[in-house]
Amino acid sequence: MARKVVSVLVGAGSIGQAIIRRVSAGKHVVLADYSMDNAQRAAQTLEDAGFECSTIRCDLGSKEDILALLDFATSKGDVVNLVNAAGVSPSQAPVEEILRVDLYGTSVLLEEFGHVIAEGGSGVIISSQSGHRLPALPHDQNEALATTPVDQLLDLPFLKAINDTLKAYQYSKRCNVLRVMMEATRWGKRGATVNSISPGIIITPLANDELHGPRKEGYLKMIQGMPARRAGTPDEVGDLAEFLMSSRGRFISGADLLIDGGCTASYWYGDLQYLKTTH
Ligand SMILES: NC(=O)c1ccc[n+]([C@@H]2O[C@H](COP(=O)([O-])OP(=O)(O)OC[C@H]3O[C@@H](n4cnc5c(N)ncnc54)[C@H](O)[C@@H]3O)[C@@H](O)[C@H]2O)c1
Numbered sequence: 001m002a003r004k005v006v007s008v009l010v011g012a013g014s015i016g017q018a019i020i021r022r023v024s025a026g027k028h029v030v031l032a033d034y035s036m037d038n039a040q041r042a043a044q045t046l047e048d049a050g051f052e053c054s055t056i057r058c059d060l061g062s063k064e065d066i067l068a069l070l071d072f073a074t075s076k077g078d079v080v081n082l083v084n085a086a087g088v089s090p091s092q093a094p095v096e097e098i099l100r101v102d103l104y105g106t107s108v109l110l111e112e113f114g115h116v117i118a119e120g121g122s123g124v125i126i127s128s129q130s131g132h133r134l135p136a137l138p139h140d141q142n143e144a145l146a147t148t149p150v151d152q153l154l155d156l157p158f159l160k161a162i163n164d165t166l167k168a169y170q171y172s173k174r175c176n177v178l179r180v181m182m183e184a185t186r187w188g189k190r191g192a193t194v195n196s197i198s199p200g201i202i203i204t205p206l207a208n209d210e211l212h213g214p215r216k217e218g219y220l221k222m223i224q225g226m227p228a229r230r231a232g233t234p235d236e237v238g239d240l241a242e243f244l245m246s247s248r249g250r251f252i253s254g255a256d257l258l259i260d261g262g263c264t265a266s267y268w269y270g271d272l273q274y275l276k277t278t279h
Helices: 014-023 036-048 063-076 095-113 129-133 139-147 150-155 165-189 205-212 216-224 234-245 263-269 273-277
Strands: 004-010 028-033 052-057 077-084 122-126 193-199 256-259
Touching: 004 014, 004 063, 014 036, 014 077, 014 122, 014 234, 028 036, 028 063, 036 052, 052 063, 063 077, 063 095, 077 095, 095 122, 095 150, 095 165, 122 165, 122 234, 129 165, 129 193, 129 263, 139 165, 165 193, 193 234, 205 216, 234 256, 263 273
Parallel strands: 004 028, 004 077, 028 052, 077 122, 122 193, 193 256
Antiparallel strands: none
16 A cells, blocks of 8 residues: 655644645645644544544653654655644743754754755755844854754753743744754755745734733734734735745745734834834
């Protein structure tokens, strides 16, 4: 019997599901999440829409869990798609946890799946517009984030000095982009591409809570100051990822695509410059 073709999603939330359903028709979908409830809920939705799925608990911040996910996924067939849409945000976790999951975990995932990704395969890592709010880093920090062996990443002195969660998130997302560039050179040797996508405000259950909660005014002001004057949807991120992972996206690798309704442009040069003191 022919081996199956496998799509792996880490982080079965709104953005991850929007991507995976666009690229996985006829493939076996492995849904990995820290929360088995989330993974199983996503599997139910996808199975009701005709996808074949299996689920596994995986903490992105644990190398052991990533290796177990790798074994599980490769036992199902040839991995052609990897999507990482797992992550913790600055209001959800302390500094160490953000660096462990978003920065270290993503780096390990890229390295390990880079050993098995199939010829013609493609990966997408969800970064964030937040990484674009850091000014340019010194060359040696860029290089350290891109190339330091994964097991030594969290010992980098400039990461150890971070003491606020927003900075931890911004450095993690910047690291994702740099790590993707470095990994694209390795993935290319296997005939595969890998890119990152940096979304702006995307409406998910969490963002929707913020939009209706006590910080509503700040959010609405930010949205009004963006060129698009609205938030984005998971489907718009899904459409971009689908393009990158399709045959039309084969000349794109090691790139980061910002999809933020122009929010970053306004942050640096437009109506959102007032955010520079707090964001
Ligand atoms: N929603 C936005 O506005 C937005 C903007 C920019 C970037 N992002 C990024 O997009 C990604 C997905 O966000 P979303 O909005 O779809 O969120 P979501 O909460 O819908 O999904 C995130 C999923 O990741 C899982 N997860 C959390 N920690 C994990 C861990 N340690 N190991 C494995 N799984 C874990 C959660 O259980 C959840 O299912 C995140 O990396 C986030 O930083 C989101």
